[in-house]
Amino acid sequence: MPFIPHTTDDIEHMLKTIGVADINALFDEIPESLRCPPLDIAAGLSEQEIVRLMHERANEDGQTLNFAGAGAYEHHIPAAIWEVTTRGEFYSAYTPYQAEASQGTLQLLYEFQTMMTRLTGMDVSNASLYDGASALAEAVLMSVRANRKSKSKVILMPTSLHPHYRAVVKTIVTQQGITMQDIDYDPATGTTDLDKLMAHAGEDIAAVVIPQPNFFGGIEPVNEMVNWAHENKALAIAVVNPMSLGVLNAPGDWGQTGADIVCGEGQPLGIPLASGGAYLGFLCCQQSYVRQMPGRIIGKTVDLDGKPGYTLTLQAREQHIRRSKATSNICTNQGLMVTAATIYMSIMGDAGVNSAATQSYQNTHQLVASMTDIPGVERVFDSPFFHEAVIKLPSSAARYLRSMGAHNILAGISLEQWYPELKDCVLVCATETKNQADLEKYMSHMGRLFDAPLACQLRPSF
Amino acid sequence: MLIFEQSRLGRNPKHQVGAVEGANYEIPEEFLRKQPAGLPDVSELQAVRHYTLLSQKNFSIDTHFYPLGSCTMKYNPRACNTLANLPGITSRHPFTPPDMGQGFMACMYDLQNMLREVTGMSAISLAPAAGAQGEFAGVAMIRAYHDANNDTERCEILVPDAAHGTNPASAVMCGYKVKEIPTNSEGDVDLDALKSVVGPQTAGIMLTNPSTLGVFERQIEEIARVVHEAGGLLYYDGANLNAILGKVRPGDMGFDVIHLNLHKTFSTPHGGGGPGAGPVGVSERLKPYLPIPMVAYDGDDYSWVTEKELPTTIGRLSAFMGNASILMRAYIYAKMLGNDGMARIAEFSTLNANYLMTRLDEAGFEMAFKNRRATHEFIVTLKQVAKTMGVNTMDFAKRMLDYGVHAPTTYFPLLIAECLLIEPTETETRETLDDFVEVLKKILKEAEHTPDLVTQAPHTLPVKRLDDVRAVRQLDVAWKEGEES
Incomplete structure (x- = not known):
């Protein structure tokens, strides 16, 4: 019995102490009419069986290269x-x-x-x-x-x-x-x-x-x-x-x-x-x-x-x-x-938090500068930004995200669902977890999609 | 010593993410931080040692018997934690489109179905982040239902006087007035009192069954009839579901809306105060109002149910999917239990509670409801001890800590004077229960012969009894540089 430690002896001894014949007698205050039939739920799995199942489920979701933020950010976790x-x-x-x-x-x-x-x-x-x-x-x-x-x-x-x-x-x-x-x-x-x-x-x-x-x-x-x-x-x-x-x-x-x-x-x-x-x-x-x-x-x-x-x-x-x-x-x-x-704030300290924040700022700015080199791709707003930005594409954001998704890249988030006026726009974010190879990979797939492989190189970091 | 006092400027080389030299921001100066915030500057070893040593100042399920009534402090299987931390699960962004992987959604859909079956409800939403948020969602659905029927005169929620404090607080958050219903001497709801207050102004009643008094409400069918006939709905607080899992279902008792506490019944970690997870289940008529998001399945693909698919929803309760990683742990636990394992939880938590109650009764302790069957928990009252020996329940509780037992819930429910609410759970051995009885017998003897030993307890913990009054009067909730610690 998973996680229940009782031996047959224990059960007998305990029932005798209580003065009832069996465990079911302990539910005698519950009206008979309310007792439920056996549940329509599968039999329990052993630990090794659940390990197999969960690995399968986890592998299905795979390891996406993530450029989405919107309230949930992938940062390095020491x-x-x-x-x-x-x-x-x-x-x-x-x-x-x-x-x-x-x-x-x-x-x-x-x-x-x-x-x-x-x-x-x-x-x-x-x-x-x-x-x-x-x-x-x-x-x-x-x-x-x-x-x-x-x-x-x-x-x-x-x-x-x-x-x-x-x-x-x-x-x-x-x-x-x-x-x-x-x-x-x-x-x-x-x-x-x-x-x-x-x-x-x-x-x-x-x-x-x-x-x-x-x-x-x-x-x-x-x-x-x-x-x-x-x-x-x-x-x-x-x-x-x-x-x-x-x-x-x-x-x-x-x-x-x-x-x-x-x-x-x-x-x-x-x-x-x-x-x-x-x-x-x-x-x-x-x-x-x-x-x-x-x-x-x-x-x-x-x-x-x-x-x-x-x-x-x-x-x-x-x-x-x-x-x-x-x-x-x-x-x-x-x-x-x-x-x-x-514990995160203790281990990172001011300098570590500042470094993660600054690298996120720099990676996103580098990505945005590179993206907007593609003709027809531009920033929507002109205000200073931290580690996320809204980018307008020449065509459907949903189609873009699906195409990038086929390469296991979560390329951003489409904004039209909340802001109809931001049609064809994506919100992108590149935290400190992204290295130059990740950014290059993003740009090379994006370049191919918009048929602009030459324009589409990663800008040098600054 | 606090972590701040170990801090020395420039100590940590920040190898975790690397350093950045001479950063330049295209952000106007007025929006930039002028001074570092003052987080600790310590080495990784210092931080690890500091928090490891702090952890050792805690009682926990892994280290101590923890019979905290109404909290279901049972073993949290390690497999649930390990598997919920597989990289594919932890790295999934909440906005990942369903066509980039269905693993997480498949788990959540399965969990919805298992919880629906074990509660006997028509549908489940996993969205609420904790029991109290589940209560809020449940009462909000009751309100949405009455509003949709233009039944806007219903302004009262009935709550038994034995209820958890969250019940009346949740009703008020939904704009309702609260009316308390008394309990009779047997521990059941006072049915005459209920009948006298129920009426066209009644929006619903919030019940915990088994109640916080550790007994099953025997008149539940009659209560359901009375409230339903008056046009009110029944809310089930799932705090005590452990006692009846696989035996009786809230849906079959006539409840319209329920919440579960997965950190209790489905053994997700209590974490020093959360996270919880408080899924809600509803009968057919409340389905249109369930909180979003939920997971749907069309036989091929899993998809999200949002406001678009369910425009009558009460709405969103958190930015994403409630406490998703906790839901995942509950899912893994439920899969390991299966149908038979769920019923065993009710059986063995009830066996342990009744055994412990019998043993303590034999040892001379006074039971609040001696003639009732215990459910998964029961109440001891020390009012005679307090009167004759001048040692109260709090003293008893503190002395238990010296014997390496976490104290049961004290002074709750409020109805029973000098009470201990004891919930041993199904994962404890008979020997642990027997040892607990010996501890209580010893303390009773001490109370009689050396009362100071008990009233001054604890003696063996990192600190002695703390001055709670001073904590309020000289409020200090954040450390200032130079302050003694």
């Missing part, structure tokens, strides 16, 4: 990270309710919180939410609770934000009567149209969402946006890629007084792509909003002897204490992913 993260003491522990028996996890979470506050320039971080998109939904709910100057429950949300993030926020917050108003991007720059934002001056707005970099990879005018939000008594919610913060300014330093709440997707920090999860959402804020924050927060304290130790704190915000009055229903979050991200 070997030590998951070796340590999957130690049983981290892997098979639970939420640190018994603090004295969980100091390992608790101290690690305190270190994570510290690292995130430093990266984002905020005072406080929680111990994680599910993913970047649901973290933004929680940030929006938090801003409505926290902004005492606003009664409107209106949130301004740029269309340059990841479309799936916008969809998730809609699913989660509209249940509570919060409305989102789109702020269109400027078709020339691909970043938020400031005139359209400023048209809302004087209105009662709870918060403005500010992505950096945005979904198109573009650098948003974050300083002006934060200042405008504060002048209009709205909170500024930053949505950032933590990897980019090795190069880009911390949201705490945006504008005159910095963003109020910062959230985002922690996946770039040592978490594999794995089809979209498990990742980790992070949420940081300025000190004054800490009591409106959802999720677990770890605090430092002392024990009976005055020795420092760590414990769950501000639990009066949470569902297991406050029930229907809690700041959120969140309970279990993404502990194991936080463990990996914390």
